[in-house]
Amino acid sequence: MAGKSGRTISAEPRGTVKKLLFSWESAMVLVFLGVILLGNVISPYYTLKNVFREMPKYLSEIFIMLAMGYILVLGDIDISVGSIVCLSATLACIADNAGLPFVLVVLICILTGLACGCLNGFIASHFTELPTMIITLGTQIIFRGIAEVSLGPGGSISLQNKDAIKLLSRKIGIIPVSFFVVLVFALIFIVVLGRTTFGRKLYAIGSNSTAAKYAGIDVQKIRWIVFTVAGTMAGVCALFFLASTYGASTTTGQGFEMEVIAMCVFGGIATTGGKGKLIGGFFAAFIIVCLRIALGQINMNTQLILVIIGAMLIVSVLIPAIGNALRLARKKAEKA
């Protein structure tokens, strides 16, 4: 059904292969390979077996990263996830110490996360005037505060029933179980964000929430759901965290939110919303994990490793600006 002028518009996508090759995500793959190469060069112990052996303690955060990607695409932020991990782990340990069966302990861990996320989502969706930074700033302090009160003067707690949770730290061959779980979750989250109607709605909201609303998208309901999911994933993270530390304290999870946001941003997801692919964050997470393992094996100061990661983060977000500056310089040179 052509219009009066008979003008046609093309619907053929062009240059998809080129776009794929030159995307941020492909760059991530290259950097990942670079890190693996680096690891092999600097450390004789950088074998697949060893890497998988040290991976579990870094893997739990990736669960949160998957959900944080959704929150960032929405254009929101959640800095309370670390505290949710703390609270979930704490309540799980308390339940465990009280003699509850393992299944209930797991349930409490995850449901605590769900409840916390649900609270975040409730406030965010009903008081839309409030920036989510402030909301989660408040809840961050509250969740950790509840954990502090629950832990009492000691400030820490250990799991009594260590055997049950060891299930989660088992290996299949050389690959830890947690790795498979992460892969499964990652696959689900990435596909949902990139290929489903729900995922597209997130991008719409993050790009222009007003236009999304006028197009019939239930913006507040979706935000509520995503925050709840983030809290739940923090609960899952807490579970795997317990599987490697067997206990919780008032400082559990401190800094997780920033590390997770750093992974997402490094992976190409912008904090302004509506931009980036979750697979980028996924690659970024493993880049950071493998780099940390490599540097750890040559006994680099753990703090120095954080310095390097911080520098990597800043350089990665400066790349567009550097690119523009170079382009401008080239233009000026051409004019002269």
Next chain:
Amino acid sequence: MNKKENGIFRKITGSREASLLIVLIILLALIELLQPSFLAPQNIAQIFRNNALTMLMALGMLCVMLTAGIDISITSVLAFSGMTIGLLQKYDVIHNTLLLFLIGAAIGAVCGMLNGLIISKGKVAPIICTMGFMYIWRGMAYVISNNAWASAEDVSGFSDFGKSGAPGPYIILAIAYVIFFIVMKWTRFGRRIYAVGSNAEAARISGINVDKTITLVYTIMGLLAGITGVLSVSIYGSAQPNMQYGKEMDVIAACVIGGVAMSGGRGTVVGTFMGALIIAVIAKALPLVGLDSLWQNLVKGIIILVVVILNVVTQRVMDRRALARREM
């Protein structure tokens, strides 16, 4: 068009500072009731001393948030600066108080300037840039200390400056607050900060150097963080790489309660001061109602949430009232 009610009631409820003052007065009155001797001068001095670090950095955060930015690297800068001057004393390089403060300030200013340049010229989101530096400076603090720390005896002479009862910290606080109050209200530079946060495009068009303003604002924040690092060593008598870890949120909370908007352009020195004071007073008052320090954070978090939600709710009520007055 909304017609605002005139009169004193409107003026009071409309002014954030006035509402905060009322809350503060009520709090102090309640405390006075519960424990009359509480409001003795030494207790009040104690409140200021224990919260001096937050109060000092809140001034810098005010300026940063006024430009619609944020800086979460402040405690890392604090640690880096504090650790440096701790080590300088530990290895007997420098012991002069004034010099130590100057060095700390310089370190902080450089850290802050890096933030400012990257944010303004590199067009990087403030949360990301300062997050990166948060890791970098904290890591550097550990690296230079080689995981050791400067103990009380290392800094013994210096800690006299900030020991309990010494006037040093209060003087610094007072001077800082007076300077910022004057600058923010009566200098062109101060008003430029408001302009940049309110409408950066308009500011740029009217000839204000937005990049320079933003860089300066973060430099000032860094400078304050650096000075606070030195002050921290003096007050607590030691320097460790993990100083004030996680405390940047307290500073942000003080500003938020004090009425500083994250979207920029709104907030005052007076409001920030009262925000910090209210949090400090509540923390102090908790034991009086039978809640020990374990509950401190939980109550603080609840208060922050309640305050910001209340703000939204009252605004909605006011808007609805304004609508109701419209003749249809």
Next chain:
Amino acid sequence: MSDIEASAAQQEDIILELRGITKIFPGVKALNNVHFQLRRGEVHALMGENGAGKSTFIKVITGVHEPEEGQIFLNGQEVHFRNPKDASAMGIAAVYQHPTSYAQLSVTENIFMGHEIMKGRMIDWAAMNKEAQALLERLNANFRVTEEMGALSVAQQQMVEIAKALSTGAKIVILDEPTAALTANESKELYRIVDQLRDEGVSVIFISHRMEDMYRLATRVTVFRDSQYIGTYDVDKITTADLIKAMVGREISDMYPKPEVAIGGELLRIENFSRQGFFKDVSLNVHAGEIVGLTGLVGAGRTETMEAVCGITKPDSGKVYLEGRELSIRKPKDAMKAGIILLPEDRQRQGLILKWGLGRNVTLPIQEEMANSVFNNEKKERQVAREYLESVDTKAVTIFDAASSLSGGNQQKVVVAKALAQKNMKVVIMDEPTKGVDVGAKAEIYAIMGDLAKQGYGIILISSEMPEILGMSDRIYAMCKGRITGCLDRSEATQEKILELSME
């Protein structure tokens, strides 16, 4: 400039002249060898289609953009503006369509930001407030200088912008679409202010799409078209038709192609719609094939009423009937499912996601219908998007073009395509569909409207533009201060009657 030319300029008393101005942005020549002359003390209109280059030209005059070629002469002397501050220092000030102001700061600060009155090194608030108050009084303003800018209405904010221009001692004031967001009364007030400026010796350039502005205020009018200078004409010597021809480059014979359509049964009826503070007891109906105009002054409550009907906001009371059946509309999706589609007033903020491509914008509301269970069916979406974008004659190369790259008129067409793609549409509500759209594209949009009517849809046209309402509507409802004040049939409607119903 040679001596002869300089003295000639002085004879005509040309305060501002631009010659051979060319401005190039990456990929597009926004101004192509453009000329312009402004006489001292005159009010000069600048007209042309959207994208003709008027805004860019203004930005060259005010120093925001530096031209690649060309010269600027102020009072006969050549000048170069490196930035807006240079232009401002030379006495050139602009008042833009979207107030570039500081919402959280006071009126005084907005007027004096950047050139505050100082006492030594400190700002002298007392003197500034006094001076600002004096400026406001000159303009007959009814608000205080201590008010927060964000609390003022658009018309009041504009007044502050003019005060700002005056405070810098501007000799040349440029107004960009000054009446676009004003009510009839406020426009009259603005005309008075422009007269006052002229009487005080200020030279004025203004951009407007409204002929009435031009006839009322200007002595001469300059036309740009497609980045080029077409000509300068005396307002009392040129006809509207010739002016349109100069702006569009062709004759538009039938501006309002309203087809003869048989009006069918009642499609939509709303009864007693009320929302405290916005509208009260609004009732109206639309029949199949009918175009119902909903007019009134800015702020009458038309958009608010329709947004409540479409579920975007919640009314306090009211009933909606579609084809006789009562509907329960609690959120936008409910209205869309029932077949009531809204083309929002602010197409850039409410109607489109500018970052996205055209195709994605069109298929956003119908994603789920296109999808295979939960997975997006991108191929099908592309086909559907192309089909509807072509059906409304969108001027674009591919469906992947970003919505931001289109002109206002084409963006509106994308919004229409988006509505058409929701195939169950029965009633379409168009809120100011031709606002900011140039004459050529306007005619195309009216043609689309006529087609829709012919196909049996019901159309509600919200508009403040009298010719549009009179030209396209079968019936016209007028609203004033939230209430329906009357309903006129096409045969009996006149501009005067409508105006009367629209005013208090």
